[in-house]
Amino acid sequence: MATKKKKTIRTIPQKRTPVREQDAKVRVKNFDEVNCGYSLEEALNESERCLLCPDPGCVAGCPVNINIPKFIEAISNKDLRGAYDTITASNLLAAVCGRVCPQETQCEGVCIVGESLEPVAIGRLERFVGDTAIREGWSNVPYIEPRGFKIGIVGSGPAGMACAADMAKAGCEVTVFEAFHQAGGVLKYGIPDFRLPNAVVDAEIENLRKLGVKFECNTLVGRLFTIERMRDEFGFDAVFIGTGAGYPSMLGIPGDSLSGVLSANELLTRCNLMRAKEFPNYDTPIPLGKKVAVIGAGNTAMDATRVCLRLGAEKVYCVYRRSRTECPARVEEVHHAEEEGVEFNWLTAPVEILDDGKGNVRAMRCIKMELGEPDDSGRRRPVPVEGSEYEFDCDQVVFAIGTNANPIIGQTSKLRLNKRGYIDTDENLATSMAGVFAGGDIVTGAATVIEAMGAGRKAARSIKKYLRINESTVEEAAESPVTSFFGIDLQERNYARIRAA
Amino acid sequence: MVNTDAGPGFKILAREDFSDVTYSLVVHHPLMAQAAQPGQFVIVMSHESGERVPLTIADFDRKRGTVSLVVQAVGKSTKEMQQICKPGTYLYGLVGPMGVPSPITGKKKVVCVGGGLGVAPIYPQARGFKENGAYVIGILGFRNRDLVFWEDRFRACCDELILCTDDGSVGMKGFVSDGIKVAIAGHKDIEEVVAIGPPIMMKACAETTRPYGIKTMVSLNPIMVDGTGMCGGCRVKIGNEIKFACVDGPDFDGHKVDFNDLMMRLKRYAAEEKAALDRWSENCRMMQQAPTIKTVEQPEEMPDPFEDALGG
Numbered sequence: 001m002a003t004k005k006k007k008t009i010r011t012i013p014q015k016r017t018p019v020r021e022q023d024a025k026v027r028v029k030n031f032d033e034v035n036c037g038y039s040l041e042e043a044l045n046e047s048e049r050c051l052l053c054p055d056p057g058c059v060a061g062c063p064v065n066i067n068i069p070k071f072i073e074a075i076s077n078k079d080l081r082g083a084y085d086t087i088t089a090s091n092l093l094a095a096v097c098g099r100v101c102p103q104e105t106q107c108e109g110v111c112i113v114g115e116s117l118e119p120v121a122i123g124r125l126e127r128f129v130g131d132t133a134i135r136e137g138w139s140n141v142p143y144i145e146p147r148g149f150k151i152g153i154v155g156s157g158p159a160g161m162a163c164a165a166d167m168a169k170a171g172c173e174v175t176v177f178e179a180f181h182q183a184g185g186v187l188k189y190g191i192p193d194f195r196l197p198n199a200v201v202d203a204e205i206e207n208l209r210k211l212g213v214k215f216e217c218n219t220l221v222g223r224l225f226t227i228e229r230m231r232d233e234f235g236f237d238a239v240f241i242g243t244g245a246g247y248p249s250m251l252g253i254p255g256d257s258l259s260g261v262l263s264a265n266e267l268l269t270r271c272n273l274m275r276a277k278e279f280p281n282y283d284t285p286i287p288l289g290k291k292v293a294v295i296g297a298g299n300t301a302m303d304a305t306r307v308c309l310r311l312g313a314e315k316v317y318c319v320y321r322r323s324r325t326e327c328p329a330r331v332e333e334v335h336h337a338e339e340e341g342v343e344f345n346w347l348t349a350p351v352e353i354l355d356d357g358k359g360n361v362r363a364m365r366c367i368k369m370e371l372g373e374p375d376d377s378g379r380r381r382p383v384p385v386e387g388s389e390y391e392f393d394c395d396q397v398v399f400a401i402g403t404n405a406n407p408i409i410g411q412t413s414k415l416r417l418n419k420r421g422y423i424d425t426d427e428n429l430a431t432s433m434a435g436v437f438a439g440g441d442i443v444t445g446a447a448t449v450i451e452a453m454g455a456g457r458k459a460a461r462s463i464k465k466y467l468r469i470n471e472s473t474v475e476e477a478a479e480s481p482v483t484s485f486f487g488i489d490l491q492e493r494n495y496a497r498i499r500a501a
Numbered sequence: 502m503v504n505t506d507a508g509p510g511f512k513i514l515a516r517e518d519f520s521d522v523t524y525s526l527v528v529h530h531p532l533m534a535q536a537a538q539p540g541q542f543v544i545v546m547s548h549e550s551g552e553r554v555p556l557t558i559a560d561f562d563r564k565r566g567t568v569s570l571v572v573q574a575v576g577k578s579t580k581e582m583q584q585i586c587k588p589g590t591y592l593y594g595l596v597g598p599m600g601v602p603s604p605i606t607g608k609k610k611v612v613c614v615g616g617g618l619g620v621a622p623i624y625p626q627a628r629g630f631k632e633n634g635a636y637v638i639g640i641l642g643f644r645n646r647d648l649v650f651w652e653d654r655f656r657a658c659c660d661e662l663i664l665c666t667d668d669g670s671v672g673m674k675g676f677v678s679d680g681i682k683v684a685i686a687g688h689k690d691i692e693e694v695v696a697i698g699p700p701i702m703m704k705a706c707a708e709t710t711r712p713y714g715i716k717t718m719v720s721l722n723p724i725m726v727d728g729t730g731m732c733g734g735c736r737v738k739i740g741n742e743i744k745f746a747c748v749d750g751p752d753f754d755g756h757k758v759d760f761n762d763l764m765m766r767l768k769r770y771a772a773e774e775k776a777a778l779d780r781w782s783e784n785c786r787m788m789q790q791a792p793t794i795k796t797v798e799q800p801e802e803m804p805d806p807f808e809d810a811l812g813g
Contacts, residue, residue, distance in 0.1 A: 180727065218596040220596050220729060223536065223597065224536050244731075246730060248732070266732035269726050269731070280780055283577060285774070408730065
């Protein structure tokens with residue numbers, strides 16, 4: 001590697017390299033990705049903007065602590081494979097995270113460059129590396145020393161995938177159970193193709209398979225067999241539960257059971273996983289109104305509005321009781337939705353959904369809100385403006401106002417739950433049952449993909465500790481493909497240690 | 502692209518046709534056969550581009566490792582399944598058992614009512630009650646004598662069996678709700694009525710027992726997608742509460758169910774369902790045959806797809 005002149009804020013390209021996007025008028029008629037990703041030239045240009053700080057804030061800002069300066073430096077040296085290796089040392093799902101992480105509040109939010117210029121586009125660079133790896137068919141399958149432990153993972157979403165990757169790398173035999181007919185969890189059923197193509201998720205799952213992870217779909221853990229049975233009968237040495245929060249909160253207003261009122265989860269699952277957008281070539285239907293109102297303004301709500309546009313709705317509204325400042329969706333998502341023609345109705349809340357006399361939606365009654373004192377979340381509390389009720393013209397209502405804990409694991413196991421029905425864990429994500437760990441939305445309530453992945457990795461560390469798998473030996477073994485050590489078979493050495501443990 | 506490592510799917514071992522529209526499939530799934538309890542259901546996908554169809558478990562055989570599903574060919578998916586699901590073929594997806602099992606213990610005298618498609622799923626409940634020592638009165642409703650099935654199975658587990666047909670061609674002429682009146686007239690000590698069938702039938706059953714204050718459980722069949730509580734499509738009104746049939750049910754107190762709401766929500770996709778069926782029927786006519794599932798060549802003894810995962 002040639003030594004370069006030290007970069008300063010004055011010498012780097014001042015402007016963040018823009019990324020090509022499909023034109024809003026075109027993309028609103030297809031499900032192809034909005035963001036086209038960087039070309040090699042664009043990635044090289046952007047990589048020059050990284051100052052390679054000796055004490056980088058971005059690494060600490062990343063929930064899985066990717067060595068960001070190292071991978072960006074590799075890009076600028078045109079060593080894309082090296083960049084990929086650096087990312088995959090912390091995060092197996094570069095192509096996914098590069099797309100869906102809220103970088104503006106994580107790595108990019110603390111980027112030093114961002115203090116005077118726009119921050120380095122770390123997410124776009126990560127995606128560039130992930131996509132390159134998929135295109136080139138790279139995967140990092142280290143030498144893995146089998147350890148004879150069996151790990152069962154419940155749920156194949158981001159938490160489960162991250163935990164599976166770490167446990168497989170630690171030499172464990174990992175099986176992931178998924179209730180749907182395809183693996184991927186929310187990445188598959190929830191996030192639409194124009195943000196995260198299912199093909200990218202499948203490629204990442206294929207990488208897990210290469211690590212030896214097995215996927216068992218069509219398996220509803222809890223009902224087909226219990227967590228207790230996995231541990232006591234099926235011989236899993238540890239179990240990780242990452243089943244997600246999925247149990248949509250209801251509006252709880254008159255008219256919310258009318259036909260034409262559905263959860264964003266239902267809309268997205270029908271469209272993304274069941275491919276209702278290709279009805280009748282796929283059998284699952286998704287009848288859509290002409291004027292759709294989406295209630296809520298989180299990322300799921302943004303996905304729902306944009307899916308409705310692509311399915312052919314004439315008008316799509318986003319209705320949110322607080323203002324734009326408090327809206328929980330990523331800025332980029334709101335911006336994209338706006339570009340595509342979604343009309344935002346801030347400080348508006350529905351109070352009733354009105355019937356057309358045949359069980360369908362005719363309109364909503366909405367009330368205007370104003371912001372009062374901050375609430376527990378630190379955001380200003382919306383307060384109804386008296387006498388401001390009005391009729392809101394729409395013929396379909398999609399609600400995306402959050403989720404509650406899924407009850408199945410609670411119904412079928414003796415695991416201790418908290419007051420809200422989520423699984424109770426200690427700070428190491430251990431549950432009340434020995435050998436059973438949990439993480440992601442089923443512990444914290446709805447959060448982000450990368451937070452779930454962070455939890456999956458944290459649980460993996462705890463499981464290793466629980467099984468007394470020594471991390472340093474794992475890495476040592478992973479990096480040196482030797483099978484004997486001072487003439488002693490490595491497997492034997494291991495065996496002895498496990499026995500001793 | 503198939504994401505399951507378990508092989509081609511779930512093998513259909515046997516099939517029986519009860520009538521032009523009703524058929525049963527016996528599917529190999531040892532773990533599900535072990536886990537299944539009366540009142541639970543499964544979701545089936547017959548092929549990769551299919552929809553997820555919820556079906557109540559009609560029977561399970563723990564020794565043979567099979568579950569039986571009874572299907573009524575009413576829409577595109579179920580008619581297509583009628584054509585392509587043959588012994589030796591595979592279901593692409595089969596997940597369950599789903600839902601909270603029906604409580605069947607601790608009852609002395611119960612009435613089990615099945616109408617139409619509900620006849621099959623009431624069977625495991627009747628058998629379960631019997632095995633738990635209850636006196637079981639079975640009431641089955643069919644349109645006419647030609648549609649009657651499983652009479653022998655019910656005779657084997659019911660202390661009394663009342664057959665009702667619309668035309669009186671066998672048993673008593675009338676609806677199952679008339680059968681319930683007969684049963685109530687003959688027995689003053691009925692503790693519970695369990696009714697499974699079309700919503701309108703379950704509503705009639707609940708109205709029949711209401712004046713007597715007899716606890717009446719019904720099994721609801723709203724539209725669902727995932728069956729795991731995630732989509733909320735199957736929400737039903739029970740008294741003042743909203744419940745999800747897939748994870749809170751499917752059994753609910755029939756006296757509290759808002760059947761009108763259920764029936765309205767069941768019609769949500771009527772237009773799309775009809776369009777899909779018309780299009781499919783037209784294709785069948787044009788091609789003179791239905792698209793067939795590829796029968797994967799497999800040795801006769803299928804390895805249990807879960808064996809590996811569970812370490813035997």
